Amino acid sequence: MAASNVTETLRRQARQRPDREALVDGDTRWTYAELDADVDRHAAALRDAGITADDLVGVLGRNSGTYVVELLALSRIGAVSVPLNWRLHPNEQTYVFDQAGITGLLYDDDFADDAARLTAATGVRTVVANGERVVDGAGRLTDLLDGQPPGVRVADAEKGPGDVHRLLYTSGTTARPKGVVHTYGNLTANHLAQVLELELTPADRILVSAPLFHVSGLEAPGLATFVAGATMVLTPTFKPADIARIAAGERITGMVLAAQILFGLLDLAEPPDLSTLRYLLFAGVAPAVRREVKRRLPHVRLVDTFGMTELCNGVCYMDAAHEESKLGALGAPFPGVHIRIVDETFQPVPPGVEGEIVVRGEKVSPGYWNDDEANRRTRRDGWFLTGDVGRIDADGYLWFVDRRTDLIKSGGENVASAEVERVVAQHPDVAEVAVIGVPDPRWDEVPKAFVVLRPGATTTGEDIRDHCRAELARYKVPKYVQIVASLPRNDSGKVLKKSLREAAAVTG
Template sequence: MATSNFSETLRIQALRRGGREALVGEDGRRWTYAELDADVDRHAAALIEAGVTPADLVGVLGRNTATYVIELLAVSRVGAVVVPLNWRLHATEQAYVVGQAGIGCLLYDDDFRDDAARLKDDTGLRVVVANGKDVIPGAHRLGELLAAQPPGAGVADAEKGQDDVHRLLYTSGTTARPKGVVHTCGNLVANHRAQILELELTQNDRILVSAPLFHVSGLEAPGLATFVAGATMVLTPTFKAEDIARIAERERITGMVLAAQILFGIMDLDPRPDLGALRYLLFAGVAPNVRRRVKALLPHVRTIDTFGMTELCNGACYMDEAHEESKLGALGAPFPGVHIRIVDEDFQEVPRGTEGEIIVRGDKISPGYWNDDEANARTRRDGWFLTGDVGRMDEDGYLWFVDRRTDLIKSGGENIASAEVERVIAQHEEVAEVAVIGVPDEKWDEVPKAFVILREPSAAGPEDIRRHCLGHLAKYKVPKHVEIVASLPRNDSGKVLKKRLREQENPT
């Protein structure tokens, strides 16, 4: 009987598309669907031999590799809950996640041998498996476990219902400790169907996955939906613009999601890569003038903005091709099966065009945070997830992002959306990136301050930026302070850490 276990997808594809290419690893090794399904079976049998059970939570600590993808699928086949671990965290932070989640099993790469050893000593790990050669005391070596499996070793897909937990993804923890976002088997089914519809995925697509697989962008944009479409997933060994461009050209990539800084890097490459096969490019948080520049460089490519969060199992909307020019700056209309509302402080829906908090519900929305009743009570109401973001819906039902509620600047009784100021500054021809926050001011309580990265050093100064703003913004919105910087603090998904900027400006 078919259930909601994602690993069953490979059974279907091995029958229907057994000879088609399913996966291209970070080292160029290739798997057909039949080969991938067989390898997942072997890995599932190996994990069971190591002691992994359907009742376990299994942490995976590794970079984007074929082994990582196969292990995600093998854990699903066994029926355990997978927890992709953020390898950028300190070992102390990792230990918190292991303890808070209740992780009993760990799979790790050689690069993270020391972290694995500390986690084994400091937490309640019961099973540890080394993916490579560096085996800590008491751990199993994956290669030996695989070699011990008889030819044709098979493991039945565990039966899972829509509400069963598939995985936990821990947020970056920019405002507090990381929170474990629950993704159910039903969340995945809903997201994969939406990805296929919205991105028009077919078996002929070749999707590049460069975002880390511990992040929802790597796993679900479209991520694992690639296999549902019968398409090919291609992995990159690094996040460097030149590596991503080289692989995209060599593998004739048709779709990819890029962080803003990588997008800028690719646009500045000389010579530019041949991206003639590319159908779509998914990115968020860039100014309209940057999007126009991308479109001018790649006129045949659909440029997609999105509104997404880990709690939404990636995106809640994508900008459609028909409106990417006429609705430039909008984030798209809701996915099939997703409802978005804009509400006021009394949780009442506001008229179209009015700003308010963005709330979302639907089959792909996480049911809550793992072992965190307080956070669930704060962010869920009447079946809706409260995003904490401010936006508006236009008359056609397209979502426009205004700001994070915590990023609104209150100056002299007026609310200033930092995102609005950022959009204006980003239109300056010498500006590469910008972040705007509110800083204390004796007269106005708060005033905007802009942190600006220039395309070329010394190409513009603070007063140039302010003059540009005066030509496009009300005077009270113009940053009182402008600081030219070489970089901005970021979290593991590449988003700017405004909290750190605020702490820097107001350390008390």
């Protein structure tokens, strides 16, 4: 697929719909003409600060209009952006800087202390302060912008499909974070697929609440919003109350929510006005919860998905025509994407048979940055090995079964933790659940469930086990159920089962 610099989209939108609203950050709003001009100013300012097309530039800040403009400005220059997870420990940030070879840093006031440590500890040579807290050797963005002549223009750097656009570092649930490469070709393929699959038009107003250091914030649909000529609306946090307020006030038509945020919205004392909402994109939500969401929001298309950073977001979305008849499935593959289920010898399996999910296509990352061993482990014959277990039905729809590492070996039988979680989640008093395997002297491993109850519920662990006995084979029923206040999660909202296993090893 032919690819170009993503910022060329802004030039086109500024010509065709200059007065349409492009970006909203609180009280600050940009039309497409204003956004394109602001990207030019920032590109010129960053260029004057010393950033070139040869630089890898870390961006350290919370979601804001400035953050979006800077990402676009870096693309216009041709530099490689590295959105940074601000929740990481400074030592982890230092590892990312050194592993990536980051040479530039843009940071917000909230992270000035981190910027100072990173500047002292790494080889970064160009640092720009977005706010007022200027560390040694940094330039101030406002001063750089003030130095630009009126109407300054910066030509879009010419880019091909194989050129690197950005690096996104994965959460690192089992090891050090890995830098996933996203090329301009990956973005072009994803943006066209997002517009097609979500049926985006200039009338859409898309809420971005996921952090912009995460693929969900950037690409679901994220920057594809501008390809459609629609409006991107940012939230300052991903708290349910903030999302509800902004979604209602800005007349949002589409958004992506992590499961725990969705639960929070449903549990608000005053339900938000979501009358304009057209679609809701999520993953990892039990069928019972989907039914409840549909009951409360019957006009909204509920879109489940299978995706990951390595796939430049999702590779399939559930279509509106099958969201009821295929409840629990994740959709059919995007155009330009092939999904296959293979056995342990890498041979394709028949429809309905479980195996590892492997993916190839124009959206798939070419690999991990400076990590040949991880690339060898996860690539084979042009396919990306996801490590996930699933099946594809006779109609071509993908069904997720489990993470391969989450399969529980009990008495010679494989128990999919996701299956047990699905049943536990159907209990009316259960808000969240995670299931792991714990050692057992007789059965090798047995399931253990960590359960978060809904407010006011008094259900016991034995009640949960009784509920499971009515739905599952005996060997799949959790031998242990632990009621907890919350589940440990990484910055992407995924449950940290490694932490649960470590806790279980200590407490038994």
